[in-house]
Structures are given as C-alpha cells and as structure tokens.
Amino acid sequence: xxxxxxxxxxxxxxxxxxxxxxxxxxxxxxxxxxxxxxxxxxxxxxxxxxxxxxxxxxxxxxxxxxxxxxxxxxxxxxxxxxxxxxxxxxxxxxxxxxxxxxxxxxxxxxxxxxxxxxxxxxxxxxxxxxxxxxxxxxxxxxxxxxxxxxxxxxxxxxxxxxxxxxxxxxxxxxxxxxxxxxxxxxxxxxxxxxxxxxxxxxxxxxxxxxxxxxxxxxxxxxxxxxxxxxxxxxxxxxxxxxxxxxxxxxxxxxxxxxxxxxxxxxxxxxxxxxxxxxxxxxxxxxxxxxxxxxxxxxxxxxxxxxxxxxxxxxxxxxxxxxxxxxxxxxxxxxxxxxxxxxxxxxxxxxxxxxxxxxxxxxxxxxxxxxxxxxxxxxxxxxxxxxxxxxxxxxxxxxxxxxxxxxxxxxxxxxx
Numbered sequence: 001x002x003x004x005x006x007x008x009x010x011x012x013x014x015x016x017x018x019x020x021x022x023x024x025x026x027x028x029x030x031x032x033x034x035x036x037x038x039x040x041x042x043x044x045x046x047x048x049x050x051x052x053x054x055x056x057x058x059x060x061x062x063x064x065x066x067x068x069x070x071x072x073x074x075x076x077x078x079x080x081x082x083x084x085x086x087x088x089x090x091x092x093x094x095x096x097x098x099x100x101x102x103x104x105x106x107x108x109x110x111x112x113x114x115x116x117x118x119x120x121x122x123x124x125x126x127x128x129x130x131x132x133x134x135x136x137x138x139x140x141x142x143x144x145x146x147x148x149x150x151x152x153x154x155x156x157x158x159x160x161x162x163x164x165x166x167x168x169x170x171x172x173x174x175x176x177x178x179x180x181x182x183x184x185x186x187x188x189x190x191x192x193x194x195x196x197x198x199x200x201x202x203x204x205x206x207x208x209x210x211x212x213x214x215x216x217x218x219x220x221x222x223x224x225x226x227x228x229x230x231x232x233x234x235x236x237x238x239x240x241x242x243x244x245x246x247x248x249x250x251x252x253x254x255x256x257x258x259x260x261x262x263x264x265x266x267x268x269x270x271x272x273x274x275x276x277x278x279x280x281x282x283x284x285x286x287x288x289x290x291x292x293x294x295x296x297x298x299x300x301x302x303x304x305x306x307x308x309x310x311x312x313x314x315x316x317x318x319x320x321x322x323x324x325x326x327x328x329x330x331x332x333x334x335x336x337x338x339x340x341x342x343x344x345x346x347x348x349x350x351x352x353x354x355x356x357x358x359x360x361x362x363x364x365x366x367x368x369x370x371x372x373x374x375x376x377x378x379x380x381x382x383x384x385x386x387x388x389x390x391x392x393x394x395x396x397x398x399x400x401x402x403x404x405x406x407x408x409x410x411x412x413x414x415x
Contacts, residue, residue, distance in 0.1 A: 010084035061248030078266035093247035100224030102259035103238030120162030130369035157189030183217025227355030283325035354390030
C-alpha cells in the first residue's frame, strides 16, 4: 500500500468486536470503526501456568503475549501505534516511550549492554536537539562522546564504540547529513574493529512521509512523537523504529525503567499518523513560500532550509522526498533584533516544540539549545540571532503578514 493508505489503515485490522468479518454474516457483530483505548493497568487470569508463560515472554522483550499481565510490560493501545509507525518506516518493529528523550535514553542504555566496554563510546554529529546534546556531553549515562563531522565518523570508530548518532535534518540549522554515506563509514569502521555498530538517525523533522532512514542503512530511527506524529501539540511521546532484535532489548529497558507511553498518548499518536501525510505536505508547501520570502527580506541575514544553499542540497530528492516544514533564519541586528521579532509577533506563537498545526517560533540559543555550551553552540551554527520557525496550517498570507510586520519593525527600530 502507498503511504497515505498505510497511514490511515495500519494497525486497525485487529480490533475488538469480531474483525475480520465472518463470511456467513449469520453471527454478525458490530465492528468498532475506531480503535479503542485500553486503560487497564493489570489483567486477570484463570491459569497460573499460562500467565507465567506470558510473563516470561514479556520479560524477554516479546512484542506481545496471550496475557499482557501488567501495563508496564505491554499495552494493546500503545502496541497499535507502534505497529503502525513500524509499517510507515519500513521497519520490523517499533517501541514507544513517554518522550523523545526517554527513547534516546533507552537507545543509549541498550547500546551500553552491547558495547565492548562498561563505558561505551558514542560518536555523534552536531548539531542535534539540545537535550540530546546535553545527555551525551554530560556523560549522565556513563557514555563518552566524540563529536565529529559527518565525513569523519569512520575515523573515530574504536573497539569500545557502541553507537553512532546523527540527526537529519538537524535541529535547528536544518543541515542535511548523507545517511547512506555515514552508514558506509560505520560498516567499514566496525569491520576493522570486529564489531557491528548501530547507526541511529533522529528523523523527527522529516517524518516517515519524507524520509525512511532504515532503507538508507540506519539501524534505528528515532522520532520525538510529540512533534509531527502527534501533530496537534497535545501529546508527548517518543518512538524508535528498528529490527525485532533491537526492539526486544528496548522493551526490556522500558519495562525496568518505566519510561512508558500512556495509553491515551498511544491512541492520540495513532490517530495523528492518519493525517500525517496530508499535514506534512501542506505545511511543507507553506514553508517553501516562507523560505523564499524570508531570503529576500532586508531584515534577514540568511535562511536555513533543506535545499537552500546547503552543501548537501542534492539530498532533497535523493534522500528526502521534500524539504519539510521547519526552517531557521538569522536576523540582522543580532540577538536583540531576533528577540524583538519574536516579541512583536501577533499570530505566530512564541514557543518551543514543532510539527504542530499552528506556526511556532523560538530562539534555539535561548531555549531548546540553552543547555549546550555556548562555544559548542557557535561551532555547530546555532548563533544567538538564529530563529527557528515551525510552519503550520494557517493561511500562508496571514503567517507572512505577521512575520513581515515584525521583521520590518525590527529593522526600522535598529536604523
């Protein structure tokens, strides 16, 4: 099935109430049109031996068991979202968590168990989301990180390397990284040290609509599901698409650490997937218009948007099926001018996060990347005058009118 059909139909077949229909129709039962929400924290049983078998399977990281036993081990509503996301990513499985950072933490913990040392080495490419940068740099989980350019990943691999991490498009500069090229480096470098090293790609900005990293050589695909997958700014979650082998490890970690996605969150995220292709493409069309207009505005120093002068611009079309709907731009006049633009806006919402139906703007150096050391921010292109814009579904002329008046006012004030 094509992606639009998969987005609407995936993981809706096994609904309570007798699906699939019987051919005879003699025992016709009502079939729920919308998947339900299973809020139970525990599940009763009749046979101690059979529930023990279910418990054993779930402890080993099985996708499901005849009896879910306890919501920390399995929840049918969350599993439905996981199955649908895996289908969209072309993965064997997916594992959902309470947030994108909980998902990132689980990946690091899973890699720690596979690394050749108790202090696993992580190779990462900047920029990445500020919370991820901080988690890696601070060594909170006992990891040692090497920050390298994308074309230097292979050179940084050592026997203790347990993970390679990148984000493309990158937050907040929208820089693109060639996933296939990095995957080739990882495989070659791993072979030299006698290890199979997983490549993790944060694909939050692209979504499965525009990019499928597993098809390009990635082992795990990370999404902050809070963003485009939910799409309405009302649910928090994270999800990792991967092989069943990796999924089993991640489920075990989720079970013992408790980083669970609530069933209501699973329901909302599954519902969000159904409109994902429509939302992403419409928002992308708006973002292309704004990027072009911003690049021509006298108050704007530069625009960062996939395909706009990026050294890897050709990846839009080869790796991505479009540039997406997040862009960033530098304002002439420095940090004070950038702040004045944000504060002057009347329609666009000044707020962190992205991928919602409404347009959001924020200064990464002041908010999402504030936990990153100033020198590291600057080195990765996160300047103090950079604003990140997540383009929503409002009428494009209304959004532009708001942006244009704020930019013009800032320029006039600085004159």
